[in-house]
Amino acid sequence: MTAVDKLEVVATPEVPATHPGLFHRAWALPTAKIGTVLTAVVVLVAVLGPWLGPVITGHDPTDFAGKPFKHDGIAGTDGIGRDVFTRFLAGGSTLLLYAVLATAIGIVLGAAVGMFAGYSGGRLDSVVMRGNDVLLSFPQLVFALLAIAMIGPHGWLLVTVIGVTHAPRIARVARQATVAVVGCDYIRAAEMYAVPRWRILTGEVLPNITGPLMVELGLRLTYSIGYVASLSFLGLGIQPPSADWGLMINENRIALVVQPWGVLLPVLAIAVLTVGTNLITDSLASAAAHKEAR
Amino acid sequence: MSLDVTDLRVSTVAGSPVLHGVSYSIRPGEILALVGESGSGKTTAGLAALGHFRRGLVPSGGTVTVGGTDILGLTEPERRALRGRTVAYVPQDPALSLNPSLRIGRQIAEVLPAPDADRVAEVLAEVGLPSDPAYQRRYPHQLSGGQQQRVGIAMAFACRPGVVVLDEPTTGLDVTTQALVLETIGTLAEEHQVAALYITHDLAVVAQIADRVAVMRGGRVVETGTTREVLGHPTHAYTRELLDAVPSLDGAAPAAHEGTPVLVAKDISVSYGSLDVLRSVDLTVDTGECLMLLGESGSGKTTLSQCLSGLTAHYTGSVELDGVPLAPSTRQRSAVQLRDVQYVFQSPFSSLNPRRTIAQSVEVPLTRLTTMDKARRRERVAEMLDRVRLSRALARRLPEQLSGGERQRAAIARALVTTPRVLVCDEVTSALDVSVQATVLDVINDLRRELGMAIVFVTHNIALAREVADRIAVLLDGRIAECGPVDEVLTRPSHTYTRELLANTPKL
Numbered sequence: 152m153t154a155v156d157k158l159e160v161v162a163t164p165e166v167p168a169t170h171p172g173l174f175h176r177a178w179a180l181p182t183a184k185i186g187t188v189l190t191a192v193v194v195l196v197a198v199l200g201p202w203l204g205p206v207i208t209g210h211d212p213t214d215f216a217g218k219p220f221k222h223d224g225i226a227g228t229d230g231i232g233r234d235v236f237t238r239f240l241a242g243g244s245t246l247l248l249y250a251v252l253a254t255a256i257g258i259v260l261g262a263a264v265g266m267f268a269g270y271s272g273g274r275l276d277s278v279v280m281r282g283n284d285v286l287l288s289f290p291q292l293v294f295a296l297l298a299i300a301m302i303g304p305h306g307w308l309l310v311t312v313i314g315v316t317h318a319p320r321i322a323r324v325a326r327q328a329t330v331a332v333v334g335c336d337y338i339r340a341a342e343m344y345a346v347p348r349w350r351i352l353t354g355e356v357l358p359n360i361t362g363p364l365m366v367e368l369g370l371r372l373t374y375s376i377g378y379v380a381s382l383s384f385l386g387l388g389i390q391p392p393s394a395d396w397g398l399m400i401n402e403n404r405i406a407l408v409v410q411p412w413g414v415l416l417p418v419l420a421i422a423v424l425t426v427g428t429n430l431i432t433d434s435l436a437s438a439a440a441h442k443e444a445r
Numbered sequence: 446m447s448l449d450v451t452d453l454r455v456s457t458v459a460g461s462p463v464l465h466g467v468s469y470s471i472r473p474g475e476i477l478a479l480v481g482e483s484g485s486g487k488t489t490a491g492l493a494a495l496g497h498f499r500r501g502l503v504p505s506g507g508t509v510t511v512g513g514t515d516i517l518g519l520t521e522p523e524r525r526a527l528r529g530r531t532v533a534y535v536p537q538d539p540a541l542s543l544n545p546s547l548r549i550g551r552q553i554a555e556v557l558p559a560p561d562a563d564r565v566a567e568v569l570a571e572v573g574l575p576s577d578p579a580y581q582r583r584y585p586h587q588l589s590g591g592q593q594q595r596v597g598i599a600m601a602f603a604c605r606p607g608v609v610v611l612d613e614p615t616t617g618l619d620v621t622t623q624a625l626v627l628e629t630i631g632t633l634a635e636e637h638q639v640a641a642l643y644i645t646h647d648l649a650v651v652a653q654i655a656d657r658v659a660v661m662r663g664g665r666v667v668e669t670g671t672t673r674e675v676l677g678h679p680t681h682a683y684t685r686e687l688l689d690a691v692p693s694l695d696g697a698a699p700a701a702h703e704g705t706p707v708l709v710a711k712d713i714s715v716s717y718g719s720l721d722v723l724r725s726v727d728l729t730v731d732t733g734e735c736l737m738l739l740g741e742s743g744s745g746k747t748t749l750s751q752c753l754s755g756l757t758a759h760y761t762g763s764v765e766l767d768g769v770p771l772a773p774s775t776r777q778r779s780a781v782q783l784r785d786v787q788y789v790f791q792s793p794f795s796s797l798n799p800r801r802t803i804a805q806s807v808e809v810p811l812t813r814l815t816t817m818d819k820a821r822r823r824e825r826v827a828e829m830l831d832r833v834r835l836s837r838a839l840a841r842r843l844p845e846q847l848s849g850g851e852r853q854r855a856a857i858a859r860a861l862v863t864t865p866r867v868l869v870c871d872e873v874t875s876a877l878d879v880s881v882q883a884t885v886l887d888v889i890n891d892l893r894r895e896l897g898m899a900i901v902f903v904t905h906n907i908a909l910a911r912e913v914a915d916r917i918a919v920l921l922d923g924r925i926a927e928c929g930p931v932d933e934v935l936t937r938p939s940h941t942y943t944r945e946l947l948a949n950t951p952k953l
Contacts, residue, residue, distance in 0.1 A: 336796035339756055343788055344813040345775050358800035
């Protein structure tokens with residue numbers, strides 16, 4: 152080589168350890184492990200259930216397996232004689248899919264609006280965020296009820312309404328995190344090299360606000376599960392005769408004393424799932440806070 | 446009261462040692478300076494005098510004796526009773542240690558054993574602050590940085606402690622205020638026969654204030670002695686290294702520089718509301734020269750440098766590159782213009798994206814401003830990292846895995862990777878230790894010789910003038926107070942402000 156060789160190259164003997172990533176730090180906490188196990192159990196049931204159900208019980212979720220409210224099979228039959236366990240196994244996948252899709256819509260929309268407002272600053276920020284506050288003032292569930300009552304109980308509508316009503320809440324968090332990042336000189340540096348604004352948002356801002364966004368993701372997923380189940384319970388979500396946990400609770404609650412499994416199984420599943428996702432969120436939150444503290 | 450620290454060992458909770466048997470002692474009325482760079486363990490060794498260890502650190506041996514009692518043998522409540530009364534502490538940043546919502550009179554009264562209005566006034570007078578009730582009713586944010594620090598010192602000395610630990614109390618103050626604060630500390634320590642421990646990385650300050658010096662490195666004291674001995678005849682190689690790193694104002698005049706104007710700022714004015722930050726400033730930078738833009742915080746030097754490099758668009762006047770006016774905002778400048786004027790930010794801890802590797806960060810200007818293909822860009826980045834003396838192994842690391850000096854050199858590499866004709870350096874060494882500052886200045890000087898670009902070196906530290914600059918422009922209250930060749934400004938300063946700066950700059 153040439154002149155470069157003459158320069159003394161300052162050697163660094165060992166690689167100093169980088170702070171482990173967010174997920175790595177979260178995983179070190181017991182809450183994360185418990186939460187993951189709980190979530191994984193319910194997710195497995197929900198995802199594999201629709202296929203396993205007929206194999207285990209020999210019934211289809213919508214088949215009439217016997218007389219109503221009898222203790223036949225694993226968990227008995229429901230009010231019109233369908234097998235409860237089959238319906239339980241089949242009833243989680245749609246709920247989970249809707250909850251995940253709704254959360255995804257909320258995160259993408261909310262993060263985009265929040266980052267845009269936080270990065271633009273000034274009057275634009277104020278206008279966007281005040282508009283956001285107006286949206287925040289609608290109670291989420293009431294807004295969803297209204298939309299579904301007007302348009303009808305469609306899956307796509309359920310997902311869209313829950314996702315869109317999540318967005319303003321996520322936008323607040325995303326904006327707050329963005330404002331902190333925008334104050335850093337590396338954003339100035341990117342502007343100095345005339346990096347397009349959208350590239351600054353995706354390349355410089357987004358990777359540095361993943362912590363709070365992940366926490367928000369977990370939190371909103373928990374809420375989504377609750378909302379989808381609630382709306383199905385109210386008869387505005389997934390429609391009969393499809394099997395669904397929320398719907399099952401409603402269908403079977405009249406026979407809670409005679410045949411409790413029809414209510415207990417879906418309630419337990421929803422409870423375990425939300426506790427699980429909540430524990431994961433908690434561990435992510437404390438891992439993110441820990442990073443800021445050092 | 447005297448302070449004796451013998452064979453003090455401190456380790457992390459996990460067991461890795463931080464201090465390997467540190468010993469020092471201070472007699473009443475004496476000031477000992479504990480010198481070392483960041484990470485040398487000097488703050489840990491200093492805080493041990495208070496019986497305090499930062500979270501995650503535990504003492505694993507040795508004694509800390511204050512006036513006959515071994516502090517490490519005491520329980521935490523007993524230690525707490527000693528703090529303030531027997532051992533006091535002055536933190537680095539007074540803005541963070543004073544309660545922002547408490548008037549300073551109240552705040553001082555709180556540390557006194559019993560509320561006593563006369564005593565508060567006396568304590569304030571001791572540090573040379575006004576002691577009238579109106580002044581006592583002020584909040585910390587209504588004081589200047591220097592005044593805040595003197596309130597901090599007043600609080601430390603208020604209960605007549607036997608030992609005072611001062612943790613870099615003048616970092617962040619301008620030289621004139623620093624001189625005043627140092628004088629206050631010296632007088633108080635002598636008057637009240639206090640054993641004072643002064644933690645610092647700045648040997649020039651040590652020369653001003655300390656009676657004796659202990660030099661620390663890697664958790665060990667490598668050299669101790671009287672200030673005159675250690676600074677005059679250092680025996681340890683590391684002490685000599687530190688001494689060499691201290692910028693000196695003495696030296697020969699640099700050869701007169703011949704060049705044609707490359708960057709010209711004409712009639713630049715900036716105001717925020719009714720506040721005028723810059724008032725009609727004219728500045729010329731010649732090819733290949735280094736112009737030092739000198740001024741204290743609030744003088745408008747950073748604003749001016751940002752106008753030059755297109756980071757601020759809210760100014761009137763014009764900036765011309767080779768006679769062609771530049772658009773105020775970088776988004777309207779051409780790629781060639783962007784390549785030609787580059788800017789290095791003050792803090793390397795904030796100017797590099799923590800989620801990008803060093804190589805990725807350095808590559809950004811090439812991707813944006815040149816048409817080089819990927820392979821050429823890689824090659825160019827590697828070459829540039831060599832030039833700023835960063836080993837290639839660092840290229841794939843994240844900023845947090847690098848030291849402050851390494852990060853700043855990476856930031857310089859990013860600015861130079863497009864071979865600019867003008868490099869604007871905004872306080873590039875003020876976030877760094879003195880010894881690290883020396884290596885960064887070295888790199889800048891070498892690169893200037895090799896690449897021949899002009900440099901605008903923005904700083905508050907006139908002591909760096911001989912190290913880097915050909916000419917100095919002194920900025921005061923948004924106006925150029927004085928401008929001329931280094932030698933002329935340093936030996937025959939025409940403005941009183943410059944004379945004052947020179948008189949107050951600590952020398953070895």
